[in-house]
Amino acid sequence: MAVSLDVDGLAKTYTGHGRDVEAIRDLTFKVQQGELVCVVGPSGAGKTTLLRCIAGLLDSSGGQVRLDGVPVTEPPPGMAVVFQEYGRSLFPWLTVRKNVELPIKSRPAFRKSAEAALEAVGLSDSADAHPWQLSGGMQQRVAIARAIAYEPSVLLMDEPFAAVDAQTRADLEDLVRTLWRRLGITIVFVTHDIDESVYLGQRVLVLSNRPTTVLADVPVDLPEERTQLETRSSPAFAEIRSQVWTLVQQAKKDS
Amino acid sequence: MRLWKPLAGIAIVAAAAEIVPRAGLVDARFLPPFTTMVRALGRQVVEGDFWLALGQTLGGWALGLAIAMIAGVLAGVLIGSVPFLRAVTASTIEFLRPIPSVALIPLVVLIYGSRIQSALVLVVYAAFWQVLVQVLYGVADVDPVVRDTARSFRFSRWGIVRTVVWPTALPYVMTGFRLAAAVALILEITAELIVGVPGLGRAIGVAQSSGAVPDTYALVLVVGLIGVVVNVGARAVERRTLRWHTSIRSEA
């Protein structure tokens, strides 16, 4: 399997008014093509900084991020991002359909791709609504549809379900698993929720507190067929969960 | 230092206003160099006439604004608190508000000529609507639950206005004050310039028609600075009252 995303010695220090803040220190990990990797860490662990560096939205102060071997210096073509703030990442003046179509407008058959993406997230009926007419969970589905219609080789998700209710969250988690298995894309999923990271991921990267490094790389040995009820109540799940939990607690204490 | 950029911006514009006429890019008879304007201003400020005109402008502005504020707030609270009045007056307010205050210029000239009443009518008319509309927004913003709570504790009508309506409406009143202060200054200067009511506006007109170009610019500069002080001051007052109030709204 080829390496899709290669984060090598990444560092980020914010320089401000006479005070430097070291957010990320020497962060290294690799993501294979087609993998679903979750990144967890205590709040304030620079998860969003890391994601913005990977996405090319933020310049790093050291190290390198490579996507399919090409160093990332600006947002690369093969990458899509789903932001936590669904209400703010969708264009409120465009309909759901237009939101999905906008980034791919110049491609042939973009209408069909958008249609298919909306179908895949179950929003075909709401295509002509505006985002603010939809519930939070549905808005995040629109953002996911836009991402998959873009056909990225890597999909970055920044705490995408932090702001939706528990029931919706479970549905959206299953949607991500389904889409990932169907489309075979690489997903990096950042979350602060330990259960979510174990339920979704093939691996869980545990980040340390600031300045952030990779504290542990925990493989998730759970069957590929996962369901909210059975997977979450299985002993294997509980074991990995407590392992990650212990690591996150340790990360918190280290600060 | 965060000040150097704004100061640099002012310096660049001032330098441009100095160089452009000196280099002959624009006829210096129409746009005198900046230093000439400043010198003209220096001559003005040692004369009593200038301070008299300044006082007349500020006096007319303040008086008109005060009348508009009192009338606007009283009318706004009264209309806003009585649903029947609100329903009856809504269409009339919507109709009267966009009527340009300058439409009244011929009428006030006919009645008052160039006496200060002319300016006062125009200033009050224009500023009144700004205040009234904001106060109506403010009273409409009162939480019905809070109002019902106050009523269930058998507050008097005046008590409700004082303890519930007024605090909610206050930030809106301040927004109205800011908008009205700016509009009032525009109308005061307009009345002086067009109608000939004594004040800085008339002084500008006199300077221009007598060919005193640097003085014209000097007075325009002064009027602009008054405008800046009025805006900045009103915004500061507004911000102080807004601090405890989180509602965000676009200004009309």
Added chain:
Amino acid sequence: MRRVLLAVALPAVLIAVWWVVSALAGSFFWPPLSTVLAVFPETWNADRIVGDVLPSLARLAIGYLIALVGGVVLGVAIGSFRTLRAMAEPVLEFFRALPPPVLIPVIALFAGYTGWTSKIVTIALGCLWPILLNTVDGVRSVDEVLRDTARSYRLGPVDRFLHVVLRGASPRIVTGARQALSIGVILMVISELFGANRGLGATIVQFQRGFEVPEMWTGIILLGLLGVVLSVLFRLVENWTLAWYHGQRQAERKG
């Protein structure tokens, strides 16, 4: 039915009061409303409409459009660069605070004050500042997440300008345009009071100087109607361009 009655009741009463009081008063300044209405059609005959009213409106329209285009273009440029914005701010504040009518004597210095050009320049310059400053604020207030979204999906410069900056700033641009419209009407009228000339404002002042009081009143009424019609037209355009914004705000208030 009740709503229509409520809407019409007070205006009807006010007009009736005006009618009766002006008829009884016999004042030179307040001629009977019946007389005013009687002279209206002959005062604003086809000749006056073509020779005075339409040219005034044309100057207003041209000046306003120049201000709109110039204000938005300059506003977007200034709003997009932080240093430029910081430097321009005090200068813009000055021009915003400058009561627009004082532009007239200044412009008169350059070109006299007779033709169309000077009047159009007056209107354009007066209307420019509210549009410009509101556009600057609007561009600055475009959501950070939305900007990131546009960057990570690699929207081109044209798409970014049209779909992110311009639409994002549009609520503030409309606010500025509304302020500019009332300033434009003021300047349309008073620019005609300088120097003997034709036009709506000039005609009304000629009536006043000639003590043709009923005719003057017809002019005041016409100006009032014009203000109302323009504000209704503006409301229509606003509702059409900002439907998404009002909908979104309503959705937020409910949520």
